[in-house]
Amino acid sequence: MRLTGLxxxxGHRPVIDELSLTISPGVTGLLGPNGAGKTTLLRTLSTVTPPQVGSLELFDEEIKTEAAARRVRRRIGYLPQEFGYYPNFSVAEFVRYCAWLREVxxxxxxxxTDHAIASVGLGGRARDKMKSLSGGMLRRVGIAAAIVGNPSLVLLDEPTIGLDPAQRLDFRELIRSLARDGIAVLLSTHLVEDIGAACDEVLVLHGGQIRYRGAPKGLSEIGAESAPGDSPLERGYMTVLTSTTGVRGSAC
Incomplete structure (x- = not known):
């Protein structure tokens, strides 16, 4: 998966500015402050928003037409920050519907459908109506909808909002299992500890550009002693945000 010069x-306000990026199988974490362009990047990769400038290549096909976008969407699982659903659908009906949309x-x-629901720990709630679920449960259903049918690329925008600590641990193991199956996962979050625990690689997006790319350990190591944060990873992240030296870590 490749973005070139995106x-x-x-309007006249740039959110992403001439960004080039390649995403490989494994779990990549995406960090950045509000307004950094994380959601815009995920919407572009999911083919919801076509590039204004630059090119998008997914699964060895450059996405130039709506027909091409429809073909690759069959292989993409996408969980936006807010997702719509029919309140009277059961959990199983909603996830099955998403499988149908992906042409499973x-x-x-x-x-x-059964496998995806079980993977997020909701096997016993498959017949419950969506409108009866708590916010955390709805988020888990959204994750199930994103992974149903084993897509090749999974894009997750703040997937752990509303999850309790035990559920977040389960989520980390779930995305690690996706990586073991050769799936590329791009995970956008404000929770730095999730990045450190679950991701092979981390991107820091700021000002429309990638300011750091590399292993979470590398981000921890560049943290300034004086930088704010309660952990080395948080201090590394804050150091990157305040740095004026350009891209840190490996090349994009």
């Missing part, structure tokens, strides 16, 4: 914005073969859809 620029995106709203009919003969595989039921088993894929």
């Amino acid at each position: 620029s995106q914005g709203y 073969p009919e003969g595989q859809a039921e088993a894929a």
Whole structure:
């Protein structure tokens, strides 16, 4: 998956500015302050928002037309910060519907739905109505909808909002298991500890550009002693945000 020279914005305000990026299988964490362009980047990779400038290549196909976007969407799982659902759908009906949208073969859809729901710890709630679920449970259903049918690319925007500590631990193991299956996961979050625990690589997006790319350990090591933060990883992140020296870590 590759972005080349991507620029995106709203009106005359640039959000992403000539960004180039390659994403490989494994778990990549995406950090950045509010307004850094994280959601815009995920919407672009999911083909929801076409590039204003630059190119997007997914699964060896450059996405130039809506027909091309439809083809690759079959292989993309996307959980936005807010997702819509029919309140009277059961959990199983909603996830099965998402499997249908992704064109999971009919003969595989039921088993894929059951597996995705079980993976997020909601096997016992499959018949519950969506409108009866707590915020944390809804978030877990959204994760199930994103992973149903084993997509090749999974994009998660703040997936652990509303999850309790035990559920967050389960979530980390889930995305590690996706990586072991050769899936590329891009995880956007404000929770730095989730990045350190679950990700192979971390990107820090600030001012429309990648300011750091590398291992979480490397981000911890560049943290200034005087930087704010309660952990080396947080101090490394804050150091990158305040740095004026350009990209830190490995090349993008």
